[in-house]
Amino acid sequence: MTAELKDKKFINIIDTTMRNGEQAAGVVFSKHEKLRITKLLDEIGVPEIEIGTPSIGEIEKDIIREIVATKPKAKLFTYCEAFPENIAHAVDCGIKNIIINISTSDLHIKVKYGKNRTWALNQLRETISEAKHSDLDFIISAEDATRTDLEFLLKVLYLAQKRGAYRFRICDTVSRLDPFRTFMLISTILNTVDFPVEVYNHNDFGMASANALASLRAGAVSLVTSINGIGEGTGNAAFEEIVMALKYIEEVDLGIDTSKFREISEYVAKASARAIPVWKAIVGTNVFAHESGIHADGVLKNPRNYEVFEPGEVGLTRQLVVGKHSGSHTILHKFKEFGIDLTSNEANELLAMSRAMSVDLKRPLFDKELMYVYKDFLEKKKSAKHVAAPDD
Amino acid sequence: MKGLNLLTDFSKKTGTKLEPKNIKIDDTTLRDGEQTAGVVFANDEKIHIAKMLDKVGVHQIEAGIPTMGGDEKDAIKAITALNLNCSILGWNRAVVSDIDDSIECGVDAVAISISSSDIHIEHKLRKSREWVLDSVRTSVDYAKKYNLYVSVNAEDASRSDMEFLLQFARTAKEVGADRMRYCDTLGILDPFETFMRVRTIVEIIGIDIEMHTHNDFGMAIANAIAGIKAGATYVNTTINGLGERAGNASFEEFVMALKYLENVDLGMDTHLFKELSEYVAAASGRFIPAWKPVVGSNLFVYESEIRASTVFKNPATFELFGPQDVGLERKLIIGKSSGVNTLTLKLKDLGYIINEKDAFELSEIIRDKSLALKRALFDSEIVDTYKSYKGDTKSKGGK
Numbered sequence: 001m002t003a004e005l006k007d008k009k010f011i012n013i014i015d016t017t018m019r020n021g022e023q024a025a026g027v028v029f030s031k032h033e034k035l036r037i038t039k040l041l042d043e044i045g046v047p048e049i050e051i052g053t054p055s056i057g058e059i060e061k062d063i064i065r066e067i068v069a070t071k072p073k074a075k076l077f078t079y080c081e082a083f084p085e086n087i088a089h090a091v092d093c094g095i096k097n098i099i100i101n102i103s104t105s106d107l108h109i110k111v112k113y114g115k116n117r118t119w120a121l122n123q124l125r126e127t128i129s130e131a132k133h134s135d136l137d138f139i140i141s142a143e144d145a146t147r148t149d150l151e152f153l154l155k156v157l158y159l160a161q162k163r164g165a166y167r168f169r170i171c172d173t174v175s176r177l178d179p180f181r182t183f184m185l186i187s188t189i190l191n192t193v194d195f196p197v198e199v200y201n202h203n204d205f206g207m208a209s210a211n212a213l214a215s216l217r218a219g220a221v222s223l224v225t226s227i228n229g230i231g232e233g234t235g236n237a238a239f240e241e242i243v244m245a246l247k248y249i250e251e252v253d254l255g256i257d258t259s260k261f262r263e264i265s266e267y268v269a270k271a272s273a274r275a276i277p278v279w280k281a282i283v284g285t286n287v288f289a290h291e292s293g294i295h296a297d298g299v300l301k302n303p304r305n306y307e308v309f310e311p312g313e314v315g316l317t318r319q320l321v322v323g324k325h326s327g328s329h330t331i332l333h334k335f336k337e338f339g340i341d342l343t344s345n346e347a348n349e350l351l352a353m354s355r356a357m358s359v360d361l362k363r364p365l366f367d368k369e370l371m372y373v374y375k376d377f378l379e380k381k382k383s384a385k386h387v388a389a390p391d392d
Numbered sequence: 393m394k395g396l397n398l399l400t401d402f403s404k405k406t407g408t409k410l411e412p413k414n415i416k417i418d419d420t421t422l423r424d425g426e427q428t429a430g431v432v433f434a435n436d437e438k439i440h441i442a443k444m445l446d447k448v449g450v451h452q453i454e455a456g457i458p459t460m461g462g463d464e465k466d467a468i469k470a471i472t473a474l475n476l477n478c479s480i481l482g483w484n485r486a487v488v489s490d491i492d493d494s495i496e497c498g499v500d501a502v503a504i505s506i507s508s509s510d511i512h513i514e515h516k517l518r519k520s521r522e523w524v525l526d527s528v529r530t531s532v533d534y535a536k537k538y539n540l541y542v543s544v545n546a547e548d549a550s551r552s553d554m555e556f557l558l559q560f561a562r563t564a565k566e567v568g569a570d571r572m573r574y575c576d577t578l579g580i581l582d583p584f585e586t587f588m589r590v591r592t593i594v595e596i597i598g599i600d601i602e603m604h605t606h607n608d609f610g611m612a613i614a615n616a617i618a619g620i621k622a623g624a625t626y627v628n629t630t631i632n633g634l635g636e637r638a639g640n641a642s643f644e645e646f647v648m649a650l651k652y653l654e655n656v657d658l659g660m661d662t663h664l665f666k667e668l669s670e671y672v673a674a675a676s677g678r679f680i681p682a683w684k685p686v687v688g689s690n691l692f693v694y695e696s697e698i699r700a701s702t703v704f705k706n707p708a709t710f711e712l713f714g715p716q717d718v719g720l721e722r723k724l725i726i727g728k729s730s731g732v733n734t735l736t737l738k739l740k741d742l743g744y745i746i747n748e749k750d751a752f753e754l755s756e757i758i759r760d761k762s763l764a765l766k767r768a769l770f771d772s773e774i775v776d777t778y779k780s781y782k783g784d785t786k787s788k789g790g791k
Contacts, residue, residue, distance in 0.1 A: 024683065025695040026768045028728045056729070057756060059763055081698065111709050112702040144709075174712050178653050179583040179614050180621065204712065205649035206633075206642060206685045210583050210614030217584065229610075232699060233710075234685045241610035249582050249609060273767070277681050279428070281579075281610045281638040288637075291429035294516075295636060302515040308578050308608065321429040325460075359463050362432045363677070 011246065011254060012048060012222035014198065015041055015239060017268060019050035019079050021230040024272070031063045033271040035070065037227075040264045042072035044257040046239075048222075050077045050099065054089035064093040077139070082123045087130040097137045099169065100127050104156050105144035117152060121159060128163045141169035141200070146176040146185065157193050167196045167222060172211065175204030175234070179214035186218035198222030203234040209281075212237040213245055227268040228276060228283075240265060240282040240314070248308050262315030282314055289319040291364060293327020296320050300333055322354050323364030334370060350377055410656045416626045417658065418543075418602060419445050419643055420454040421672060422467075423483050425634035428676070435467040437675040439474070441631075444668050446476040449660040450643070452501065454628070458482045458493035465497060472498035479541065486527040488534050501541035503573060504531045508560045509548035521556055525563045532567040543602060543626075545573040550581050554592065561597040571600035571626060576615060579608030579638060583618035594623035602626030605641045607633060612641040613649055620650075631672040632680060632687075644669060644686040644718070652712045666719030691715070692722040695768055697731030700724055704737060727768030731755050735774075742775055754781050 018037055022029050029037070034051065041049055049072070052064045064078060078095045080086035082102040090098050102124050103112050109120050124140070131138045140160035145153055153170075160168050170186070177185070182199070190197060199215035201208040201224070212223045229238035240261045246252040265283040269276045278286040288311040290296040298305035303318070311318045320330050328347040331354065335342050342350065353373050358364055365373070421441060426433050433441070438456070445453050453476070455468045472480050481501035482494035494502045506524055507513055513524055528544055535542045544564040549557055561572050574590060581589075590601055603619035603626070605612040616627045633642030644665045650656040669687040673680045682690035692715040694700035703710045704724065715722045726738050732751045735758065739746050746754065758777055762769060769777070 023696045023699075023729050025690055025693040025725055026682075026727060028762055028766045028768075030763070030766060056731075057759055059760060107706070108702070108709055111706040112698065174710060176653070176712070178617055178649070180587075180618070181653075183584075203683075204685055204691075205653060206613035206645040207611075207617075207649065209610035213582060213611075214584070230683070232696065233683070233691055234688065235683050238610060245582070245609040245611070249580060249585075274682065275679075277678070278430070279607075279633070279635075279637070279639045279678070281607050284638060286429055286637060287608070289429035290636075292427045292636065295427075298512070298516040302511075305512060305516050306578065308580055319429075323430065324432045324464075325427050355462075358432060362434060364430050364432075 010221065011216060011252060012198070013046055013239065013242070013254065013256075014048035014050060014077065014222060014224050015046050015226060016050040016224050016236060017041070017226040017230060017239075019052055020224075020232060020236060021226040021268075021272070022052070023232050024230055024235065024274075025232070027230065027272045027274070029271050031066060034063050034067060037268060037271070038067050038070065038072055038074075040260065040267060042074045044260050044264070045255060046074055048075045048077060050079055053079045054093050054095070055080055055086050061089065061093050064095065068094045082120075082127040084126045084130040087127065087134055087136070090136065091134045095136075097139075097166070098131060099139045099141050100124070100131065101141040101143055102156070103143040104148040104153055106149065107147065108144045121156070124156065124159060125163070128165075132164065137166045139167045139169055139198070140165045141171060143171045144173040145170040146172045147174065150188070154189065154192055157189065157195060161193065161195045167198055169198050169200055169224065170215075171200040172202055175202045175207070177201075177211050178207055179210045182211045182214040183218045186215045186220050190219040196221045198224060200224040201237045202231070203229060203236065208235070208237040209241045209245060212242055213250065216246075216250075228265050228272075228274070228280065230268065230272055230274060238281070244282050244309070244314070258314050259312070260315060283316070285316065287311075288316050289321050290330075291321040291323045292325035293330065297327055297329040300329055321364045322370055323358040324355055326351065326354065334367075335374070338367075338371070340374070346377075350374065353377060410620060410650075410654055412656050412658055414625050415620060415650070415656060415658060416451040417643065417647070417660075418452040418454060418481065418626050418628050419450045419630065420604075420628050420640065421445070421630040421634055421643075423454040423456050424604075424628070424636060424640055425630040425672070425676070426456070427636055428634055428639070429636070431634065431676045431678070433675050435463055435470065438467045439470050441672060441675065442471045442474065442476065444664065444671065446474075446478050447661065448664045448668060449658070450478055452479040452481055452626075454481045454483060454503065455499065456482065457484075458497045458499070459484065459487075459490040461493070465493065468497040468499065481541075481543070484531070486531040488531060491531060491535050491538075495538055495540070499540070501543065502535050503543045503545050504528070504535065504569075505545035505547055505573075507548050508546040508557055509551040510553060510556075511551055512548045525560065528560065528563050529567050532564060532569050536568045542569045543571045543573050544569045545575055545604070547575045548577040549574045550576045550578065550585075550589070554589065557589075558593065558596055561593050561599050565597055565599045569599070571602050573602040573604050573626075573628065574619065574624070575604040576606055579606030579612065581605065581615045582611060583614045586615045586618040587622040590619045590622035590624050600625050602628055603641070604628040606635065607638040607640065610638075612639070613645050616641040616646055617649060617654070632669050632676075632678070632684070634672065634676055634678065642685070648686050648713065648718070662717050663719050686718055687720070689720070692720050693725055694723070695725050695727050695734070696729035697734050700730065701733035701737065725768040726758055726774055727762040728759055730758065738774060739778060742771060744775070744778060746778070750781070754778060757781060
């Protein structure tokens with residue numbers, strides 16, 4: 001087993017924005033929004049999409065039916081707990097692929113179901129047989145897999161394999177993994193059973209993306225992601241981070257249209273009423289904003305000094321911000337954009353004035369304010385001879 | 393990374409036991425945090441943040457850039473004058489006059505920063521590797537004369553040629569630097585690459601390493617942890633992960649990940665995390681997302697039927713640490729993903745006992761409402777809905 005991902009034939013992404021994403025406390029997507037999100041995901045080339053949980057009720061089912069009727073290229077999935085009666089709900093929606101979830105840790109089996117391991121296996125068998133009876137393809141999802149006795153987890157995996165599952169999902173429900181532990185766990189499983197495995201991560205300690213990538217290195221073939229990482233609690237592995245990390249760190253291009261990332265992120269942010277932090281990796285507006293003298297100067301000389309990819313690639317633009325940490329190069333460049341060529345002495349003086357104003361305002365300056373600073377500067381220059389500020 | 397056998401190389405080495413006494417936090421909220429485009433702290437805010445960081449237990453505070461002068465210098469002087477328990481570090485370019493400014497501020501430690509990658513040396517500094525090493529020698533030598541603790545920062549270390557990075561580290565060590573900061577300036581490392589590079593430096597040069605990671609691909613924490621596992625002893629964090637572009641490794645996430653995933657308790661007062669995060673959020677004008685790991689307001693808020701009804705039976709089912717550990721609260725809200733059990737639990741909380749049949753019908757009504765409103769319901773709305781439902785069923789029963 002080596003570290004190289006480049007040679008991998010196919011890495012699958014299954015998006016759960018509309019299922020686990022919507023399960024985030026307080027988040028509700030309307031039918032219209034779900035239809036739009038499906039369309040956007042489909043357009044940029046996401047291969048598989050989880051669209052909801054039919055057993056929630058009639059309204060949810062209606063939405064699922066409408067999404068199914070749009071016939072996207074992507075494979076659509078609905079989600080259910082391993083209870084045989086849930087299969088009828090899925091069939092009722094006209095869906096062909098489902099995820100059957102069962103908790104596999106002893107703690108969950110005991111507290112969540114009030115049962116034992118034998119019950120869990122039996123429950124899975126009965127639900128699977130119902131799904132097969134209805135001609136559904138199914139992923140078996142092991143919830144809290146990362147706190148499950150490995151022997152029992154393998155037993156569940158064998159059962160899934162024997163009964164014709166499409167894939168097996170390992171859920172790091174409480175974020176128990178770090179990348180190294182992820183690698184060991186997935187490697188161990190795949191060394192024992194040869195079966196397509198996907199990994200579902202949570203971000204409780206900020207490691208969802210890193211764990212997801214580590215699982216691919218260990219041989220997993222599929223990842224569960226959501227736009228903006230939206231999901232229960234701290235959320236899941238963020239789709240846009242995974243796609244870009246694969247492309248620029250692992251040199252694996254999934255062929256997804258990244259130029260729409262900002263647009264999709266914004267749409268999901270609006271629909272979920274969860275603003276995109278300006279510092280959000282990949283799609284935050286601040287990711288290509290440079291203020292500090294050293295960084296801005298470096299970017300002006302060559303963007304590769306401080307940027308791995310061009311902002312346009314994810315639908316963003318580069319900004320130079322003039323504030324407390326700016327240097328004279330930024331001032332020169334900014335005014336050149338305004339059509340004003342400054343001498344380096346003038347730039348230094350304007351820099352000192354801009355910095356002082358920024359500290360006073362506790363924020364960087366708008367372009368308009370920069371022009372005000374320039375006007376003040378010209379007046380000052382007219383009224384009195386001045387001494388140039390020191391160059392730092 | 394090419395062709396590396398992960399199973400044999402990593403499984404053995406990452407098993408090394410981590411010791412709390414060997415891991416130190418150098419918080420840079422006041423330096424890299426403030427360097428974030430759009431963020432400016434007032435001096436009073438800086439002083440308050442420094443006090444809170446000291447109280448929470450960080451080992452070192454990177455207080456700012458003395459050579460910027462003016463307000464910045466005043467703030468750093470005020471912070472060193474507080475005589476906190478932790479070390480106070482000033483950031484410098486590898487320039488003697490920068491270090492003079494640091495000395496004037498009364499710091500006990502300096503970070504001397506210079507790029508080590510060819511791309512930076514050529515395109516940013518427009519100098520040579522030899523010039524870089526000379527600058528390291530001169531500036532470290534100068535700082536050491538004043539008995540300062542010296543960290544040499546290898547900026548853009550991740551894109552640096554490994555041979556040169558080793559030479560850089562060796563030079564720093566030879567002239568007496570106390571540690572080298574490994575800066576993943578662009579956030580392009582993954583944990584495995586991090587492990588390998590840091591391990592190589594630690595094994596060959598044997599200098600203390602500090603991890604400075606960026607979150608451009610969402611891996612700042614994982615890379616910091618990987619660095620520690622490879623033998624690094626310092627981590628450069630910021631509150632809320634504030635920092636240029638996508639930010640740095642977040643202090644609170646790193647501390648909790650070490651504590652709950654790696655069983656290393658740094659002894660930080662985690663109960664203050666929420667307060668500290670809120671203060672920095674307000675001072676930086678950058679809100680805490682509700683879903684932010686460790687301190688987000690939504691972390692212990694449950695809505696979906698199975699998860700919520702299970703977690704209230706036994707929190708360990710979905711939580712590795714409790715809300716009280718970080719100054720938060722556990723809450724149940726009722727919305728589209730809720731069902732019979734969660735509704736029953738909620739109403740009981742609000743002082744109403746409901747039978748199973750009623751709960752089933754009422755949960756359908758509430759689901760519709762939540763979908764129509766596109767949000768979870770307020771407690772008062774739940775009570776209203778319950779009352780009008782009871783009124784309805786009563787009047788039906790009366791007929």
